[in-house]
Amino acid sequence: MRPPKAPESWDQRFLTVAMHVASWSKDRSTKVGAIAVRDRRILATGYNGLPAGVLDSDERLDNRDLKLAMTIHAEQNCVSYAARNGVCLAASTFYIWPVMTCSQCAGLLIQVDAARVIVPDFVEPLRWQESFDQARQMFSEAGVSVARIPMRGPIEPATDESEGEHEAPLPFGQ
Numbered sequence: 001m002r003p004p005k006a007p008e009s010w011d012q013r014f015l016t017v018a019m020h021v022a023s024w025s026k027d028r029s030t031k032v033g034a035i036a037v038r039d040r041r042i043l044a045t046g047y048n049g050l051p052a053g054v055l056d057s058d059e060r061l062d063n064r065d066l067k068l069a070m071t072i073h074a075e076q077n078c079v080s081y082a083a084r085n086g087v088c089l090a091a092s093t094f095y096i097w098p099v100m101t102c103s104q105c106a107g108l109l110i111q112v113d114a115a116r117v118i119v120p121d122f123v124e125p126l127r128w129q130e131s132f133d134q135a136r137q138m139f140s141e142a143g144v145s146v147a148r149i150p151m152r153g154p155i156e157p158a159t160d161e162s163e164g165e166h167e168a169p170l171p172f173g174q
């Protein structure tokens, strides 16, 4: 398989990595990836899903309320990985794919002293608009910069041709 061409912008490069991490989520409707970066090095990664060891059966994943109650978000997974391994995330940049951080995760990223949050400039799902707006307000007050960057241009996302049921990370379903 021909490797995908890397974008020239570092922000786009790391968003592309976050996109790839998102594809590992078993959630069928919403696949989110988060990576924490400092000095152009990846410190931690995470995607949304049930905590390690918690049974992610089809029955649970198909029950939206139960799934949401048990799921940890990509950002939460990324931060908890760092905590578990003693990695400091202060002054790091979080790249989140494909959507803005929710207000709960915004509080978490503020508390680990993140410096920046970078997301692609896709249209945001209406369902989460209020939470995203709250997150932006929280980041603004706490001095965390947020940027939505274009993901057009010379980007060829890696595709997994071996998986017939591959789903694109967008749009948000259900």
Ligand SMILES: [Zn+2]
Pocket (backbone or CB within 6 Å): 073, 074, 075, 101, 102, 103, 104, 105, 106
């Ligand atoms: Zn969240």
